[in-house]
Amino acid sequence: MANCYAAKAREIIEAEQIDCLFGPAYKGIPFVTATASALFNNYAVNIPWAFDRKEAKDHGEGGRLVGADIRGKRILLIDDVLTAGTAVRNSIKLLKEAGAEPKALLVALDRKEWAVENSQKTALTTLAEEQNIFTAALLDLDDLLNFAAENRALTEYLEKLQNYRRKYAVTVAK
Numbered sequence: 001m002a003n004c005y006a007a008k009a010r011e012i013i014e015a016e017q018i019d020c021l022f023g024p025a026y027k028g029i030p031f032v033t034a035t036a037s038a039l040f041n042n043y044a045v046n047i048p049w050a051f052d053r054k055e056a057k058d059h060g061e062g063g064r065l066v067g068a069d070i071r072g073k074r075i076l077l078i079d080d081v082l083t084a085g086t087a088v089r090n091s092i093k094l095l096k097e098a099g100a101e102p103k104a105l106l107v108a109l110d111r112k113e114w115a116v117e118n119s120q121k122t123a124l125t126t127l128a129e130e131q132n133i134f135t136a137a138l139l140d141l142d143d144l145l146n147f148a149a150e151n152r153a154l155t156e157y158l159e160k161l162q163n164y165r166r167k168y169a170v171t172v173a174k
Contacts, residue, residue, distance in 0.1 A: 001108065002034035003042060004138050005078060008106055009035055010043050012076055016103045016134050020073035021049040024091040028079045031108075035078055048073075052094055064094070071099035082107045082137065085115075085127040092131055102133055109144070110137035112169040122170045141169055 012018060023032025029051045039045040048068030075095055077088060082105075092102045105127065115126035128135040145161050148154040165171060 001031070002038040005031060005035040005106065005108070006038035006042055008136060008138060009039060009076060009078065010045060012104045012106060012134060012136065013039075013045065013047065016074065016076070018074050018076040018103060019047065020068055020070055020075050020100070021047055022070065022075045022077050022091070022095060022100075022102075023049070023051040024077065024079055024087060025052050028077070028091075031080060032078045052091065065098060070095065073100050074103045075100050076104045076106060077102060079105070079107050081109045081111060082124050082127070083111050083113050085123045088127060089131070092133075102131065104134040105136070107135075107137045108139065110140040112141040112165075114168065114170055120170055141165060 009018075009021070021032050021036055023029045032049045032051055036047060036049045039047060050065055050067030050070050052064050053066065077091055077095075079088065079091075082088065088105060095102045105124075107124075110122065110124045112122045112124075115121045115123050124135050124137060127133070141161075141164075145158070145165065148158045148161055
């Protein structure tokens, strides 16, 4: 997973002039640390990284942010799954309040949910537009459906995935 994130992150870092990675608590924390390691090991890209806590600490290093100083940094957020984008919006707000510039978002899976019910824009596309950031996903719901359809061990889940798409997801190109 880290290697997949790192391959795409490398492209984004160059294109968007990123100088720091950020992993939203809690799932983003292992993803950002593993991605930073894979970037260094695979591409000799040495980039600082940080993450947040759900609640501020008043002891130790304190605060909500841990890791690299993000003030003035152009940030690539790395997370697992994008559904509606609420958690990402909260992270972007936190980053801006800390003096950082959120520039891009990379998620492992875009569930391709509507931004607004029955709209033809995904939450990922809407997030990019409203926050003025570059967004990318390693995989999306289409990829997951295709994979399930082609693998006998997963065919029992195919109908549930198709029902999910009919109920929540954009079914046309982004």
